[in-house]
Amino acid sequence: DGGITQSPKYLFRKEGQNVTLSCEQNLNHDAMYWYRQDPGQGLRLIYYSQIVNDFQKGDIAEGYSVSREKKESFPLTVTSAQKNPTAFYLCASSIVSRATFNQPQHFGDGTRLSIL
Amino acid sequence: SQQGEEDPQALSIQEGENATMNCSYKTSINNLQWYRQNSGRGLVHLILIRSNEREKHSGRLRVTLDTSKKSSSLLITASRAADTASYFCATGIKAAGNKLTFGGGTRVLVKP
Numbered sequence: 001d002g003g004i005t006q007s008p009k010y011l012f013r014k015e016g017q018n019v020t021l022s023c024e025q026n027l028n029h030d031a032m033y034w035y036r037q038d039p040g041q042g043l044r045l046i047y048y049s050q051i052v053n054d055f056q057k058g059d060i061a062e063g064y065s066v067s068r069e070k071k072e073s074f075p076l077t078v079t080s081a082q083k084n085p086t087a088f089y090l091c092a093s094s095i096v097s098r099a100t101f102n103q104p105q106h107f108g109d110g111t112r113l114s115i116l
Numbered sequence: 117s118q119q120g121e122e123d124p125q126a127l128s129i130q131e132g133e134n135a136t137m138n139c140s141y142k143t144s145i146n147n148l149q150w151y152r153q154n155s156g157r158g159l160v161h162l163i164l165i166r167s168n169e170r171e172k173h174s175g176r177l178r179v180t181l182d183t184s185k186k187s188s189s190l191l192i193t194a195s196r197a198a199d200t201a202s203y204f205c206a207t208g209i210k211a212a213g214n215k216l217t218f219g220g221g222t223r224v225l226v227k228p
Contacts, residue, residue, distance in 0.1 A: 004158075006158075031214050033215075035218075040223075041220055041221075042204060042218040042219050042220040042221050043159075043204070043218040044218075045215060045217075048214075048215060050213065050214060058215075090158055090159070092158075092159075094214060096214055101146050101147075101208060101210050101212075101213060101214060102146050102147050102149075102208020102209070102210075102212075102214060102215075102216060103214060104149060104161040104164055105159075105161065105206075105216060106161070107158030107159045107160070108158050109156075109157050109158045110156070110157070110158055112156075
């Protein structure tokens, strides 16, 4: 079955440590996205990528970094510069159509990051 | 500020009743989408309505869009306990490419 896999499901970070969240998709989608969700809140866009080797900052990119070396993979690194990283992180993907913008997004089941 | 804002923030109903939630937005949109999120899980796409459409149905879901009022509503008819979830609207704007902007969500509890 096609889908998006996020790992790990739970992650703990020590002070001053960088951690990397994995996101893999086998839907053959060109676009991938990272969102942050705080308790009882909506989603805020961290980074997105519409094509391999290219990505753009979203609304809250500070303290995060990404790479897009393969179409299937879009890992997110939460750096020590992110002072409040405790949140639920969601990865999504979508097709890219020149004729139709804003395609539906398919989501993984998230990674919950906590501070030790 | 967020493009989409849902109302109410929370809703509690009995099984079999209808649930209605609303989404308001600020700027002209290309389309508006509704998603469901079960506790601790990712979002699932429910329905997309384009700016030139006024109403759309999918099973027990009915979505309306009023571009003059910059608002949309999601109606779930004959609700079931399994409909308990958070529901989010997301707006797409052509100038933003493929990005979506999500609202804060409506938490729906369907009591058996």
